[in-house]
Amino acid sequence: MKAPCQFLLCFVLALLFTRASAQTGAAGFFNVKAYGAKGNGKVLDNQAIDRAITACAKSGGGTVYLPAGNYLCGSIHLKSNINLFIDAGATITGAPAALNAYDQAEPFTDTAYQDGGHTYFHNSLIWGEHLENVSITGRGRIDGGGLTSKDKEHMGDPTGGSIGTGDKAIAIKLSKNILIRDVTIFHGGHFAILLTGCNMVTLDNLTIDTNRDGIDIDCCINTVVSNCRVNSPNDDAICPKSSYALNRPFITENLSIVNCQVSGFKEGTLLDGTMVPAKAGWSNGRIKFGTESNGGFRNCVVSNCTFRSCNGLALEDVDGGIMENIIVSNITMMDINHYPIYVTLGRRNRGPKSTTRMGHVNNILISNILVTGADAMSGIQITGTPGYPVRNIKIQNISVQYKGGGTKEQGEKQFPELERGYPEPFLLGVNPAYGLFIRHAKDVALDHITFSTLKPDNRPAIVASDVDGLEIDHFKIPDVKGIKQLRTDKVTNLKIDNSPFVKE
Template sequence: MSKLIFSTLSFLIISITFCSAKNAPYYNVKDYGAKGDGKTLDNGSINKAIDAAAKNGGGTVYLPAGTYLSGSIHIKSNINLFLDAGCILLGAPQNMGAYDAEEDIVGKQYQDGGHSYFHNSLIWGENLKNVSITGYGMINGGGLSRETRGANDGKIGKASKSIALKLCSNVVIKDITIFHGGHFAILVTGCNMVKLDNLIIDTNRDGIDIDCCTNTVVSNCMVNAPNDDAICPKSSYALGRKQLTENLTITNCQVSGYKEGTLIDGTLVPPIGRANGRIKFGTESNGGFRNVTVSNCTFKYCFGLALEEVDGGIMENITITNLSMTNIFNYPIYITLGERLRDPDTNSVAVGKNIIISNIVATMVDSLSGIHITGTPTHFLEDIQISDVRFTSGGGGAKKLDNVDFAELGKGYPEVYKLKSATPAYGVFARHVKNLQLNNINVDYKKEDKRPAIYCADINGLEINHFKAKVSEGIAAGVFKQIKDFKTYNSPVLNDVTENKIQ
């Protein structure tokens, strides 16, 4: 009897599922002329299917298995563009003239050209609601360019983005794979309610750029970007106004800098030299970043975490926890203010405060810099707390670096390697900070490093608890200059540091 009931229920479930699918708004691009043969331009047919769905109030535009050579696709409101398993949406070569021209932009630009233009993309949409791109198929950028025009250079750009959405609400991009995505694999600007989930991106420039967006979740994504940043929140002037990127969650993601294509094929070939591939906030940062969490992410063969506020915006209420890093270039943690001020308001002042970073493990770290925390001489970072960090530096630093007059970032591009020298401490370098707490920090090196473990200068309120470090014989564990209100606890390696020894 129980078997009969189970069989009957199973039949009913299958029947209901079939009927629901049959009656759902569903538009197969092949019914609108798409060939999927990898040779015929199919974006015209795909756009016809989208138009038909939009005319009827929306629905799923379905791309079955096949290779769809394509130029610009115009996504619309209430459309789910569904790439089925075995589907490859292939970006057409530039010389086929299949992409839309860049839109006209009025007024001076204060961001890279890639952030100014959206229509020159494989898939783009503007001022839309309820947009989704889903399925287990692949977008192969193919002919998309990894280059774009720079700010104010006047050059004509090329199609350079796989997906570009501007001023859209309720956006879902889920389950797809993007290979060789161009300058941006995904660019969302001025969007609200954005969910990016379970994506695999293996690309030649930026993976995911979240610009001037509110209420965004990036989860369960694997992003490999050896030549640029993997996950990159920004806050540019692309909307013609300052707008914060806020209420942002990045969780359960993996970022890396393997050779392009080797994440997807599983060979995971390390880069030759340094690779970006990181999570970076900035550099475009007119509005800034507020109410942000980053958690449970891994970094491999790439730069570490970067928080860069250099264009006069606000960077505040940031919590970051549970990061695991290995084979890290340049630094594991970098927090900086700068004075680039690429902003129409010449009186802008960068602000960085209320930042908590905890539970970080990093091994095989480049000797260029360790934990790097820097404000500016006139505008301090405020209320910074770094806790429960363990990392191992490559080491090899020279003793002379502990007395170097380490350069200020000033108006320069905010990267440590631009400062022309390794930092004067291999573990922690902090300068121009108000209220800095360092709790349970353990730093080590593989090759002997003759720099101090920690170097702090111009700090107003410094508290260090449970600081452990390997220190070369004859080298001071710490150098402290211009420190006010200095407290240390449970840190024997710093026992020789007293108020009268602070320089």
């Protein structure tokens, strides 16, 4: 019996050592309850979590552990070399504004050429700056609770003012080697996740069901967003940007968005599984590059993604940056509001006059896209600006089912230029082409494209204006009696093959 007793004693000692390690921070493991966190959802726990983070960082790094419980919190301050691990059954809940538990928004020392959400970071639930090797992981949840979701720009003031108490769920700035994985974010405030000026970022297996933007990737390089589900009925789901928040143009490049799902269901209905479509407003649920684009976008891939009950894909370069070497492939879309695909070069040029020049859009490949239930308001739009065409655009293997129902009068109207306006198609009204509108472009290739309509549409399938170099091959569209399916104006070097209903 001696050996079993010795085994039992060793087991008990090992268990006690493990528990002591969890409580005291031995072996790089820091349980927030050892630092005063209650996890009862009634008292503020952010200071206790901060104590655990500070102890972890001082010891050289490790894991800050949140066991199951509800942690009511104001601002939590990240530090380098820590993994904030939110375990299954644990929730960080954003405190109500009345508790004054969030940090004040920091001063912004220059003119803000971007909205308040991109200007201020400290008034967030979880934030950090100038960090290295930071992770937020675990199967737990971040519930924004009392986080705010409006800024002055969206209330009519474009000056980018401070947006108040408790702004974002996670905000990380000027940091590198960032990992956010497995967590769920509900009601994330202005942005559920905002990354600005970061390098080597991985966002993986996240579930976000929120009231404004889901993920904003601003002025970041070497970023991978993978296997994420993002529902955002009132704004964009995944939104790369390159704003002037760093007081200079800074490009977003080497970005991959793969195997993700975006949607515009009513907030909370992704998480509860009912997936109730929200009414389409300004924007909802899409993947959008821009609008902030002072630096621009380069070497970016969007692949193997689904869109559901939301706006379509948008590539918007309007603030003087570049947009080049962009590949979009293997996308399915269902019940799409406003438009399925939107590529535009505008001249809003929001930035200092001394540094802001006209941008350019070049080398875009969009392929293998299947769309059903697309809005009758607008088809695919590819537009530059007078004197500044978008260049080398190729669209291939695209099938779009439109709702149809457009009138002949709508097809004959003159479509307004974007120029310096906000780049949102619905602001320009119904498009004269139900399928594809191209203006101010050079070297556009359309290959193996099929359009269909649920109801007859009396607008042209294609309207092209001020285009030099337009190749159309294997273009399949319905034949509508009395409607010319291709309308052109100032189109040179036009080549049409294997497209019986597409005629000049």
